[in-house]
Every structure is written in structure tokens, then in C-alpha cells.
Amino acid sequence: MEIVIASGKGGTGKTFLSSNLIHYMNKYVELVIGADADVEAPDLALALGGVERIMYSENLYESRKAVIDHNKCLGPRCSKCLSICRFHALKVVGSSIEVIEENCEGCGACSIVCPVNAISFKVTLTGRLYICHVRTNSTIVTGDLEVGQRNTGHLVYRVKELAHKYAEEVNAKHIIVDAAAGIGCPVISSLAGADVLIIVSEPTPQSFQGAQRLLEMSRGMRLRTYLVINRYDLNEEFALKMARELDIELLGLIPNDFSVVKSYAAMKPIIEYQPRSRASQSLRRLLETITTSVMR
Known part of the structure; x- marks a missing residue:
């Protein structure tokens, strides 16, 4: 199963959810492969402790x-x-x-x-492909677009293609794709061929509009789509309004918590860094819901 985590807008917490889901699955449930589809600014490996070793690299000359x-x-x-x-x-x-x-x-x-x-x-040179092992013991497939190049959609396609190939080699049943921000070419490429989309939003008008655009795209692709609202307590009333108007299944709410900032600074998933924090406890319930309901 290929699960894409996207937002329609930058800064809502999609990489936060992606990194913690990948870590949770690999440590407590079963083997999954992470794919960083934000090839202009890949940071999924950083959220998982940084690269420990590069297992495979390839230069792409396709421009x-x-x-x-x-x-x-x-x-x-x-x-x-x-x-x-x-x-x-x-x-x-x-x-x-x-x-x-x-x-x-x-x-x-x-x-x-x-x-x-x-x-x-x-x-x-269009860019580069990597398979890397991160310090929190997960495997990430990622790409890095060469400066001045614009073939983001094609490079994302190649990242996903490599992720599927590697998943077959190691018998991993699931691929978690951390998409780029917005709804442009790299996001379209991320969604193509996916099974599930999880939209990560927050209670602001800009984020709501981004989620609406992303939802319209996912419906055109006939993807099973779910919603997660991050930092919901910044405006709880608006968060509930968003959930009603988007009219898709709400998987969970994550509170605003400064511990998340500290976990990013430490380059560790928050469920391991501060497991008793408010965000970590809400996130763990959300991850359990995803693994028992969405991925089964």
C-alpha cells in the first residue's frame, strides 16, 4: 500500500506526521519504506535523525x-x-x-x-536518487533536484519507482510518501498511483484553502482520503468547522506543543523524544488508528 501525506500548504506538519508514522511502523508494527517526494527541499531524513549511511545513489541525466x-x-x-x-x-x-x-x-x-x-x-544532470539508512533505524528513498532544473514531477516519479523496487526487495508491504507543499507538479506526481491520501491541515484560512484544493485533486484521482488537523487548539472552533466542510473522515487532532520544536531540534521523532508530551500522546493514538484502520 502506498500512503501519501500531503497538505496543500507548507508548514502544516506533514513531515512531522510522516516521520513519526515511519518510525512507529518500523519499530512497533512492521517494515515500511519512507519516500521523500519533496525533491526541491528534502528533509524527511533530517526528521528521522539524519543520514547514517547512503546505501545507493544514482545521477539522473534526463534534462x-x-x-x-x-x-x-x-x-x-x-x-x-x-x-x-x-x-x-x-x-x-x-x-x-x-x-x-x-x-x-x-x-x-x-x-x-x-x-x-x-x-x-x-x-x-536533472538530479540524484538516494536510498539511505537513517539514525533512527529506517530506510528512506529520496531525490535531490539539481540547482536550476525544473523536472520535479519526473524526479518524484523516479523516487517512487525506486521506493517500490526496494520495497519488493526487502518485502516491505507499505510505502509512506512525504509529499511537497502545495498542489503543483511534484504533488500531482506523488499522488499518481497512490492508494491513500492523508491531508494534514491546521486551523487557519490559508491551510483550509490548501486542503480544499488538495481534496478536489484527490477526488479526481479517486483516492481514499483522510484528514488530520495539527495544532487544532489554536482555533478549536475553526478546526471543527474545517472537518465538517471538508466532509472526509477525521483521523485525529494534534495539539499545539512546544515539545515538537524541541524534537525537531534534536532530530528525533517526538514519540521517542518526549513520549509523555501532549502532542506525543495524541499522535500515538492517531498512529494506532492509521495502522489498524487505514492500512488494513
Whole structure:
């Protein structure tokens, strides 16, 4: 089973829930594999104590950038490539046209309109894949997007593909995916092919709107979807209103607790770091609900 934990908005506590669920499952229930699908800012391993050792790594060369042959190029007096490029990846430098690689999407429009076939493409580094063992004794599959690249959706797909392959090798029945913030391309890729979505929200209008957008997306994909409200006691009345209006099963409520900040600073799951804290006790009940109801 593939379970995606997402939010529709950053900072609501999805990595907090993901890391504690992965740790809880691996220590008390059965083997699971974690997948960090936030390839622009992967931090799941940090929440689980940091990387102890890298078990596998791979460079992905799946992007392409335009290259201009200045011996053929007619320069600014032509400028057809400048006119067609919607990503502002070309600029005039003196008497020549140069490529701004960070902006180039490799779409090929410039090469189509070039009258002298002066534009070709080179393959460049998209990012990296890793399988790593973290200090709290779990295995995480993650990706790291190369600076200036934009293929987040494809890299997330490759992260999930590797996670499933490794899960089969070690006979793990479940994969817990920690998605990126928002509802953009990497989140869509995270949800594709998943079995369950758990939306982590908090009682603020911005978080509620993010959850609504994410729920609309999940319904289009026909995913079983559940709700968790973090820091519910910041505005308990609004939290209950959110649960009513989203109209999906509420798995649990987690109170605001400074112990969570301390656990992050210590790079340890709170259920181990401060098991008697308010957040930890609520979280443990929630994790039991997920493992006995959602994952069965």
C-alpha cells in the first residue's frame, strides 16, 4: 500500500506526521519504506535523525539544454529564437545570442524556427536518487533536484519507482510518501498511483484553502482520503468547522506543543523524544488508528 501525506500548504506538519508514522511502523508494527517526494527541499531524513549511511545513489541525466553553434548562428539580426522562446532562456550578448541554461526547458521551439540549424541540445544532470539508512533505524528513498532544473514531477516519479523496487526487495508491504507543499507538479506526481491520501491541515484560512484544493485533486484521482488537523487548539472552533466542510473522515487532532520544536531540534521523532508530551500522546493514538484502520 502506498500512503501519501500531503497538505496543500507548507508548514502544516506533514513531515512531522510522516516521520513519526515511519518510525512507529518500523519499530512497533512492521517494515515500511519512507519516500521523500519533496525533491526541491528534502528533509524527511533530517526528521528521522539524519543520514547514517547512503546505501545507493544514482545521477539522473534526463534534462536537456539548448546549445548554439555561433559559427552558424546569424545573431541578433535574425532573432527568431528570441521571439519564440517563452521561458526567456536566450539573450543578446554583444553580436551573439547566448543561452541562459537555468531558464531553458529544452522544449525545442528555438531549434524549429532557426533557419540555419544552429541550435542543438545537450543532456544535463536533472538530479540524484538516494536510498539511505537513517539514525533512527529506517530506510528512506529520496531525490535531490539539481540547482536550476525544473523536472520535479519526473524526479518524484523516479523516487517512487525506486521506493517500490526496494520495497519488493526487502518485502516491505507499505510505502509512506512525504509529499511537497502545495498542489503543483511534484504533488500531482506523488499522488499518481497512490492508494491513500492523508491531508494534514491546521486551523487557519490559508491551510483550509490548501486542503480544499488538495481534496478536489484527490477526488479526481479517486483516492481514499483522510484528514488530520495539527495544532487544532489554536482555533478549536475553526478546526471543527474545517472537518465538517471538508466532509472526509477525521483521523485525529494534534495539539499545539512546544515539545515538537524541541524534537525537531534534536532530530528525533517526538514519540521517542518526549513520549509523555501532549502532542506525543495524541499522535500515538492517531498512529494506532492509521495502522489498524487505514492500512488494513
